[in-house]
Amino acid sequence: MQSPAEDSTTHAPTRDCDVLVIGGGPAGSTASTFLARRGWRVAMLEKDAHPRFHIGESLLPMNLPILERMGALDKVAAIGVRKSGADFPADGGGYNVFRFERALDARCDHAFQVRRSDFDRVLFEHAAGEGVDARQQLRVVSVEPLACGGSLVSAIGPDGPCSWRARYVVDASGRDAFLGGKRRIKRRNTRHQSAALFSHFEGVERREGVDAGNVSIYRHAHGWIWMIPLPDGVTSVGAVCYPDYMKTRRGDSEGFLMRTLRTVPEVAQRMAAATRCADVHATGNYAYECTEMAGKGWVLVGDAYCFVDPMFSSGVFLGMHGAEQAAGMVDAALREPAREAALQQALRRHIDAGTDEFKWFIYRFTSPAMRHLFANPRNVLQVEDAVVAMLAGDVFDNPRVRRRLRVFRALYAVTSLAMLPRALRNGLRRRRQSRVDFSGETLQAEES
Template identity: 45%
Template sequence: MEGAAKSSASGSCVIGRGWLWPENHLSCNIGVNPSVVVLESDLMNQQGDTQSVDADVLVIGGGPAGSTVAALLAKKGWRVMLFDKDQHPRFHIGESLLPQNVPLLDRLGVLEQVEACSMVKYGIEFVSPFHGKKVQYEFAKAWGRRFPHAFQVRRSSFDHILLQNASKSGTQVYESCQVKSVELHSGMFPEVITEDVDGRQHHWTAKYIVDATGRDTFLASKFGAKKPNQRNKSAAIFAHFSGAQRLPGKAEGHITIVWFAEGWFWFIPLADGITSVGAVCSPEFLKTRKTDLTSFFYSIIAMSPEISSRLQDATMVGKVSATGNYSYTSSMASGSNYLMVGDATGFIDPVFSTGVYLAMRGGFSAAETIDTCLRHPERSKAAMRRYEASIRHAMGAFTWFIYRIRQPAMRNLFMSPRNTLRMEEAVLFLLAGGVSGGWQVSLRLYLFRAIYYATKFSHFLRGVHKTSASPG
């Protein structure tokens, strides 16, 4: 059937709630148990060839990045389809948001929903056994003081809210439906094959593909563009606990970063009384495990008096999970009829809770880019270049700090807060998600870097002095 979504067998994927497209763009035949979803799409002409399409934009992945870009494009009137391999709500790690997430949630129209099920996060606590003290920073003291708080969220609930919002905005959402292949032919629209839970395959065409598959990195893996980050080899082991000891008062929702001999811990309190606790260390250290995963995690917790104390009366809820070397990047993020967004473009480290923020920020940028490409094809190449530059800039704003967070010189600076020349305000602005703060913020961040290198050099000189002074 020309102009229709084609199925290789009867049956269909789980269908979301979003048939809000204009009647002149499609009709939908859905029975009680639909075997085929029929889309009578408009015929488009691309490089002289007439080809039917099932959607303007097909999004792969229903996490924060995919749901954001889908909702925004659907609201602009484009026909959007979203496929997610999971059925929501589903578990996902990465529960801590940044203050700059708040205005994005507001623009999506979901701020009140997220706030109702979240723990308010006013700041960050750093705990260093190497310094024997704890330090707290509040976002309200960041440069500009515009966004004084963020949220700690259950990702199952948070991601579900965003996905439902995409559906309500007009996106056709397919859950429990996995994309098996994407074919990108020169002079033709992309072709996608999906598979539902019953193993039935379906064929689709779209003008643009958005890869929002997170760590699965569907397109980057297909193109061989995914590369491990050699500067930040990290692995993580984590679990949820009930009854963990939290900070008192307003600081209850702070994320706590605790350094220990093999890396650092996160301690993230959630609104329902559960606390997410994880240890980030080298992949080589995780490979030393000789016991079951739970026992190994408890042995790592025992290496930190601070975390051990906070969990002494706590009970583990669910199972322990671990992930291998998760730090990677993609050498490409866009093409003539596709782009990647969120973790599909790369992931560095969770230490500053940047994952969800970069995913949503990228979703806004991706939606603007595709909207430009669809409305003004002659501007497509320039729009894609701007998109790549935008996401590289956002990720790069954090990488310098992330690469050095385990260095003694960086620990010294974070554990000895001083707002000299307002440098502390500038750093807090960045840690709140402020990747573009203007020249005044940038200048102070460069000054902070200079102080870091001076501190590191002084450590080197002390080491040389101790070596030369030792007997023999």
């Protein structure tokens, strides 16, 4: 790293690097680690200080090969709860477990549930150990192109402003979507609008035996609920809700969350002895995407490019997979600049194709047909094994999985036609209930 120089405009110290990564979460640390291992000078700027609270605690089995290639798998295993599968309610009571060991062409038979405060800190520190100039409490405020090529990235922190001249910028700023906002390319996903309320609880009843680390997914009348076992007896519990239902909220967020959870009898039973041990958090405008992924000298990775409803715990995996692939693209583009546009186009096709596999299921998950298929799984033509592979994250490079997921789509279409009258009745009922609370009292919608 060259010695700092003075920026003539801001009088702030200006440093040089090959790649500047905005954001020190999983995607930023992953991209930084792989680029540093390829010999590039990498600076990573995180606006907060680790550890900090974050949602998205459930990893997928396909995270594990990435962590192994990073050299961080043992560190993550030491802070995680082993996750053998995901479970969903079964018709007639109980639940069905989709165990990862049954995935078509299974590569890993488990994943981990992690506190994101610990997980993000571990990966950030690991990146620093790999030679990344990893800095905290530095908020990027601008990225400006330089006449000589590259970008001037300006940031501000406790000691005032500072800046970097970077040949390439990787935006891993998460839901801040820094470049997406600055370039006005961030768009709401109109096919899936929702919001979420969530917190951490002690004393939540867990599954028995090997299923104790499962992520549990439930449907409620206006969305869905997650339960994620974390270390030290803590469980992450949250409710994703449709906008019309969120407008009925009155009083405090905790009361609204608890009332929503109690509408599902098994969730209420598992939380009968639970006590909250963290603040209740809320987030809206859940799903969005950017109309561009990359341009000359910059690329978006993870949530900075696209955020989908985390129904199948895909968020961290998509971020880390995209970051690893983007690191390969940036490495090649820096070595052969003439290939940059083609490399970026190939990266976007790859990321969009895999993400679309998750989106297809997410858009339909609360439908009666999908409820029926998940509650009554059948492994016809290895379709169930392919669905488990999707839940494990194997949606990018396995043609056998993707072909069988097309068979599942056909089964879904046939089931949907058979259940169409029921679907129409459920839609009408949901709209009527969206303005009624749990005691039957009509609520007044809040202003949007």
